[in-house]
Every structure is written in structure tokens, then in C-alpha cells.
Amino acid sequence: MTRWRPTGALSRCLAVGVLGLGLAVGFGDAVLVVLTAPFLLLAALGIVHRPSTRPHVDAQVDHLSMHEGQGTRSRLLISDLDGVEQVTRMATPASFVATHPAHGRIGRLVTDNSSLPVLEISPRRWGRRILGHEDVALTSRWAGYRWGPVALVGNQLQVLPVRAPYASRAEAPQPLGLVGAHRSRRVGSGSEFSGIRPFQAGDRLRRINWRVSLRSRNLHVVTARAEEDAGVLLVVDALADHGRSGGLEGAESSLDVTVRACAALAEHHVRRGDRVSLRVIGPRRVSSVAFGTGERHLRSLLGQLSMVGPGEPRTFGRERPFFGVTGGTVVIVLSPMLSDAVATATATLVQRGLPVVVIDTLPTGMALEVAEGTDPVVAGLAWRMRVLERDQVLARLASLGCPVVAWRGAGTVDDVMRRLARRAQLPQVRAR
Amino acid sequence: MTRGWTPAQAALRITIVAGVMVALLATGLRGVWPAWWLVVLVAGLAVAFALLPEAPMGTVATGLVLAWWGFAFRGGPYPEALLAAAGLLTAHLAAVVAGYGPRDLPPDPATVRLWAVRGAVVFLAAPVVYVVATLLEGQPEPGGIWVAGLAAALVTTVAAGFVLAGSSPEQ
Numbered sequence: 348m349t350r351w352r353p354t355g356a357l358s359r360c361l362a363v364g365v366l367g368l369g370l371a372v373g374f375g376d377a378v379l380v381v382l383t384a385p386f387l388l389l390a391a392l393g394i395v396h397r398p399s400t401r402p403h404v405d406a407q408v409d410h411l412s413m414h415e416g417q418g419t420r421s422r423l424l425i426s427d428l429d430g431v432e433q434v435t436r437m438a439t440p441a442s443f444v445a446t447h448p449a450h451g452r453i454g455r456l457v458t459d460n461s462s463l464p465v466l467e468i469s470p471r472r473w474g475r476r477i478l479g480h481e482d483v484a485l486t487s488r489w490a491g492y493r494w495g496p497v498a499l500v501g502n503q504l505q506v507l508p509v510r511a512p513y514a515s516r517a518e519a520p521q522p523l524g525l526v527g528a529h530r531s532r533r534v535g536s537g538s539e540f541s542g543i544r545p546f547q548a549g550d551r552l553r554r555i556n557w558r559v560s561l562r563s564r565n566l567h568v569v570t571a572r573a574e575e576d577a578g579v580l581l582v583v584d585a586l587a588d589h590g591r592s593g594g595l596e597g598a599e600s601s602l603d604v605t606v607r608a609c610a611a612l613a614e615h616h617v618r619r620g621d622r623v624s625l626r627v628i629g630p631r632r633v634s635s636v637a638f639g640t641g642e643r644h645l646r647s648l649l650g651q652l653s654m655v656g657p658g659e660p661r662t663f664g665r666e667r668p669f670f671g672v673t674g675g676t677v678v679i680v681l682s683p684m685l686s687d688a689v690a691t692a693t694a695t696l697v698q699r700g701l702p703v704v705v706i707d708t709l710p711t712g713m714a715l716e717v718a719e720g721t722d723p724v725v726a727g728l729a730w731r732m733r734v735l736e737r738d739q740v741l742a743r744l745a746s747l748g749c750p751v752v753a754w755r756g757a758g759t760v761d762d763v764m765r766r767l768a769r770r771a772q773l774p775q776v777r778a779r
Numbered sequence: 780m781t782r783g784w785t786p787a788q789a790a791l792r793i794t795i796v797a798g799v800m801v802a803l804l805a806t807g808l809r810g811v812w813p814a815w816w817l818v819v820l821v822a823g824l825a826v827a828f829a830l831l832p833e834a835p836m837g838t839v840a841t842g843l844v845l846a847w848w849g850f851a852f853r854g855g856p857y858p859e860a861l862l863a864a865a866g867l868l869t870a871h872l873a874a875v876v877a878g879y880g881p882r883d884l885p886p887d888p889a890t891v892r893l894w895a896v897r898g899a900v901v902f903l904a905a906p907v908v909y910v911v912a913t914l915l916e917g918q919p920e921p922g923g924i925w926v927a928g929l930a931a932a933l934v935t936t937v938a939a940g941f942v943l944a945g946s947s948p949e950q
Contacts, residue, residue: 355833356875362838363867367845368930374849377912378856380930382802382845384904385868387933392901433890435880452884456893489897490875 351398351492360390393491398430404483404497408468412505412650416595418469421502423483424460431457431494433486436464439479441501443472443594451479470506471594473606473653477503507649508610509595541570578622578638580672581609581648584682584689585629588657590713601683604708606652608754609681613652617645624676625651628689630658677702677767679760683709684751685733690740697749702767704760705744705751709737783883791877791886792829795837798870799825802844802863806851809859813847821847825870832874841867856912864905872898908933 367383370376403426410419423436438451447467455464470476478501485494543556546566554568588602599607609625616623617640625636625648636644636651672678678696682689684707697703717726741751750763784792803813803821813821824840844867848860872894876886 354875355835355837355878356871358835359838359841359871359874363841363845366842368934370845370849372930376849376852376856377908377916378852378860379845379849380933381856381860381905381909381912382848382864382867384908384933385864385901386871388901388904389871433879433887435884437880437884448885450883452880454879454884454887454890456887456889484880486879490878 349495349497350401351487351494354393354486354490354493357390357393357491360386360393364390389489392489393487396430396488397492398487398494400427400429400431402427402431402485402494404485404495404499406481406483406499406502408478408502408504411502412507413470414507415470415473415509418467419504421466421468421478423463423465425463425485428457428459430487431485432488433457433490434464435484435486435496436466436481437483437496438466438481438501441476441479443470443474443592444476444478444504445469445471451481468504470504471596472592472603473506473508473610474656475503475654476506477501505650505653507653508607535572537571539572541572543567543569578624578676579612579616580624580626580676580678581612582678582680582682582692583609583625583627583629583652583655584680584684584686584708585627585655585657586659586686586689587683589683589685590710591716598714599710601708601710601713602655602657604710604754605681605683606655608706608708608759610649610652611756612679612681612760613648614645617641617648623648627651627655628692629655630660672696672699672701677704677764679704679706681706681708681754683707684737684740684744685709687740690744693744693749694747697744697747703749704763704767705741705749706759707741707751707753711753783881785883785885787886787891788877788882788884791873792882794873795829795832795870795877796822796825798866798868798873799828799840799844800866802841802866802870803847805859805863805866806848808862809852809857811851813851817843817847828870828874829877832878837871837874841871856909856916858909861905861909865902868898868902868905 364383364387367379367386371379371383405424406421407424408419408421410417413419421438423434425431425434433454434457435454436452438446440446440451445468447469451466453464453466455462457463466481468478480501481499482496483499484496486492487494543559544567546555546560546568550568554570556567556569559567583605585602585605588600590600591598592600592603613623613625620640622638622640623644624638627634634651634654636648639647678701680689680693680696680703682693682705684690684705693703693705715727715730717723745751750766752759752763800818800822803818806813821840821843824836824843827834828837828840844863848863876891876894879886879890
């Protein structure tokens with residue numbers, strides 16, 4: 348049980364004082380009293396200021412959920428500071444969490460709760476981050492007694508992917524919704540000209556085209572294309588994480604590129620008013636977020652992305668993932684395309700007639716990680732062969748009409764979406 | 780062992796060693812030098828004291844210095860004792876600051892200033908005792924009686940501290 352214990356300094360003062368006095372009396376030499384007097388004074392002051400409190404120590408983080416790169420503070424909560432003069436915090440480092448001070452250790456004189464040492468924390472990678480445990484020690488006045496060190500368990504942070512700036516002017520190729528920003532093939536009350544036809548009962552008078560009406564001597568109205576929202580399904584391949592992640596400022600692994608790209612796309616489409624859904628192919632078979640809109644839905648999407656971890660489900664390979672996609676939905680698959688199952692599922696979606704875009708999230712110039720005991724030359728050869736196989740998979744997908752683009756931030760899918768939209772207007776033959 | 784030391788921590792540890800050695804060698808100003816083996820022994824203990832400021836090595840090193848001072852001189856007191864007291868006190872206070880945390884904990888500047896002021900105040904006890912001892916030195920009575928009296932006075936002070944601690948409102 349924690350209690351106030353004498354410090355080494357107090358013990359030293361008492362021992363030196365007693366020894367010095369004993370030698371002074373034994374030798375009859377006053378010089379030893381001169382050497383010993385300051386130690387006796389320090390011992391007396393340390394003993395007089397012995398605290399009688401039993402403080403309770405805890406740590407609290409200001410924000411438990413934030414984006415990678417943002418910062419928060421970890422504050423100490425001490426129930427009773429009476430008699431406490433100095434507080435020391437020693438936090439162990441956690442992966443992908445930067446602290447200030449950088450070494451996570453800080454000591455300070457305290458007078459009240461506002462002067463307690465504060466640790467600044469900044470997660471450098473998305474995901475669930477568990478802060479390292481820390482030890483906190485309290486020292487009484489004149490360094491006579493010490494409480495602790497008390498061990499505190501680290502808090503868990505939910506770190507959302509970084510809000511990368513992403514903008515796109517591309518419209519969904521086949522929107523099928525209510526009201527949105529995408530031009531659909533249906534005639535409606537949009538702003539883009541569609542055609543001119545004879546007046547029918549129910550048409551709005553302001554739509555009458557007087558020039559054509561006068562020439563034809565019959566009323567004619569201008570029609571426009573409807574603007575609808577679209578459904579966007581984001582499919583995240585979390586079967587494996589290729590490459591080594593260096594955090595926010597360092598190199599990106601394939602899962603880093605995937606999650607951050609997915610977060611940027613989700614935010615962009617949610618802000619445009621589209622219905623966005625998320626499917627994660629990973630250790631939990633398929634985890635998903637249903638279609639939705641709004642800021643709260645965006646938060647739910649980012650929260651699901653922050654929980655993504657690499658791994659294969661136990662039934663992997665025996666079952667084909669089910670996406671539950673309906674018409675009018677654009678499917679964006681974010682994957683390094685190193686898994687045959689994901690490639691097959693993508694091809695299936697394409698053959699169903701859905702507009703599918705594959706965003707290649709394999710980092711360029713990725714350093715190959717070689718397992719211990721493996722010949723690097725053999726590993727490099729195997730990797731090059733695997734990449735060649737991947738290139739064939741990508742070429743087959745492209746031949747099926749599924750465009751594959753590498754993620755490069757803003758405007759990545761603009762050109763692809765425009766081509767898909769033009770293609771959607773052409774008559775197509777599908778096998779059912 | 781020095782991996783992870785901040786420059787300020789390194790300075791504190793050097794101060795610990797220097798303070799103990801100054802206290803030991805201060806007798807040399809009177810032409811009385813300690814034996815080489817004692818110097819090596821105290822130096823080794825001082826280094827151990829610097830590496831582990833909360834461990835008992837500091838007490839042993841300080842005790843050996845006190846014992847040397849007891850054996851080195853008869854009569855006095857000598858003003859060199861003030862230098863030795865300053866050395867021992869400086870080493871002790873540097874160990875107090877270093878002992879607030881591990882060796883890679885940078886010392887808080889406010890804490891260092893506080894202990895520097897406290898050290899200056901507490902050190903005043905040494906010249907006060909020196910002056911009293913010097914005044915009492917010329918008395919016809921055997922000096923041992925006066926030393927015992929001085930020691931008794933100081934023990935009384937400490938005992939009063941214990942009594943005060945026992946009867947303080949905190950308890």
C-alpha cells in the first residue's frame with residue numbers, strides 16, 4: 348500500500364548527523380559539529396514537514412478522440428496536495444504517439460492543482476492508441492518524504508484519419524436518389540438544359556420557351572435534367588498492411604494510404620450530400636457502416652476507419668464478401684490489389700453493371716520488409732513476381748471496364764468518373 | 780550508465796563527486812593529506828553516489844570524510860572546515876535534486892533555484908557553530924566538555940524537531 352516514505356536524502360541527513368555528533372563527542376573535536384550542523388538542520392526540517400495526507404493520484408486526457416496530428420493534454424488529478432512540494436511524472440513512450448517533453452518525463456514544484464505538470468500528447472497515426480503507463484511520485488517539503496511512485500495505466504485514444512484536403516468536381520455516373528448535386532439522366536427541375544417539348548398539363552409557366560412557341564404556334568417548354576444525390580460505397584481492403592508506416596510525417600504503408608484516402612473520399616461525398624456507406628474487408632470478415640448522410644454519419648465512418656486493423660477472417664476464401672449494393676451506387680474499392688479475393692469481388696461488382704473504380708493504394712517506392720531468416724535476394728525476387736501478377740490482375744480489371752487509378756489526392760477520380768458517366772449514357776449489353 | 784543523461788543531470792552528478800572530494804581534500808590546505816587509498820575509496824564511493832543519489836553510498840562516502848576529519852586534526856576548529864562543510868552540503872543538495880527522478884529527467888530550473896537558496900540559508904549553521912566553537916575554544920575547562928555541550932545542544936534541537944513532528948496539527 349502506498350504511503351509516505353523517508354527519502355534517501357532524509358536518511359542521509361539523519362545518518363550523517365548522528366555519525367558526526369558521535370565522532371565529535373568521541374574525538375572531542377568541534378570541527379565535526381561544524382561539518383554536521385547543516386545536515387542536522389535539514390533533517391529536522393524534513394521531519395517537521397512530514398505530510399499526514401493520503402493523496403489519490405490519477406491522470407485524465409482532455410480529448411479521447413481526435414484526428415492524427417492533432418494534440419491534447421494529459422493532466423494529473425491529485426486529491427490532496429497539502430504538504431506536497433514537488434511532483435514528478437515519468438511516462439513510457441507509446442507507438443506513434445509524440446509527447447512534449449519528448450522523453451515523457453517532467454518534474455515541477457507545485458503549489459496548487461493548476462501548477463501540476465502537464466503532458467502534451469499528439470498521435471501520429473490513425474487507429475486506437477493506448478498511451479504508455481506512467482509513474483507519478485510526490486515529494487514533501489524539504490525532500491523529507493516521498494509518495495509513490497504510483498503506477499497509472501495509460502488512456503486509450505481513438506485517432507481518426509487525417510482530414511486531408513480533397514476536392515473533386517466529378518459527378519457520379521448514374522445517380523439514383525432524391526435531391527443532390529449530380530446530374531441524372533431523368534428529366535427534372537435541375538439547371539442543365541435537356542430539351543424542348545410541347546407543353547403538358549402541370550408544366551410550370553416559367554419554363555415556357557416563347558421563341559419556339561411563337562414559331563410553332565404551340566406552347567413549348569424547356570426541360571432540364573434532374574440533380575440527384577448518389578450512393579457511394581467505399582470498400583476498404585484491410586487484409587494486409589504492406590510496407591512500414593512512419594506515422595504522419597513518415598513513409599506510408601498500404602493501409603495508411605487506404606484509410607486516409609477513404610477518409611478523404613468519405614468526407615468529400617458526405618459534404619456534397621451523397622449517401623456514403625463503408626465496407627471493410629478485414630479480420631472481422633466484413634465490418635460495415637450503412638448508407639447515411641450528415642456530420643454524425645461522417646463521424647461514424649471515420650470512427651469505423653480508425654478501428655481498421657490488418658488481418659484475414661477465419662472463413663477467408665470460403666465465402667465471397669457480400670456488399671449489399673443497389674443500383675445508382677458508385678463503388679470505390681481502395682486496395683493494393685494483392686489479394687485474389689478482393690480482385691474477384693471487384694470483378695463481380697463490375698459484371699453486375701455497377702460503376703466501379705479501383706484506387707490502387709500500394710505505396711510507390713515501398714521498402715520491402717524481409718522476415719528474419721529469409722534471404723533478401725529470394726524475398727526481392729518473390730516480391731517482383733508478386734507485383735507482376737498484380738499487374739496482370741489490374742490489366743484484367745481494366746479490360747472488364749473497371750478503371751484503376753493510383754491515389755494522388757485531390758482529383759484522383761475526376762477523370763475516371765467523367766469517363767464512367769459518358770459510358771453510362773451509351774447502350775450496354777449485360778449478361779444476367 | 781551515462782546513456783540518457785541530460786546536460787543538467789550530468790552537471791549535478793559531477794557536482795556530487797566534486798563536493799565530496801573537495802571536503803575530503805580540504806585538510807590538505809593545512810598540509811594534512813589523506814592517504815591515497817582513502818582518496819581512491821572515497822572517489823569510488825562518490826562516483827557511486829553520483830550514479831545512485833538515493834542509495835546509501837552517499838552516506839558512507841560522507842561518513843568516511845567525517846571520520847577523516849576526526850582523525851586528521853586535533854584542536855581547532857579550522858576555517859578549512861567551512862570549505863569542507865560547503866562541499867558536503869553542495870554534494871548532498873545536488874543529490875537531492877538528482878534524486879527527484881531518473882537520470883534522464885531534466886532538473887526543473889525552479890527546483891534548482893529553490894534548493895540553491897535553501898542551501899545558502901542552511902549553510903549558515905556551519906559558520907555559526909564555527910564561531911561559537913572558536914569563542915569557546917579558549918575556555919580553561921577541558922574542551923571536550925564544551926564539545927559535548929555543543930553536541931547536546933544540537934541533539935536537543937533535533938529532538939525538538941521530532942517532538943514538534945509528533946505533536947503537529949497534521950497528526
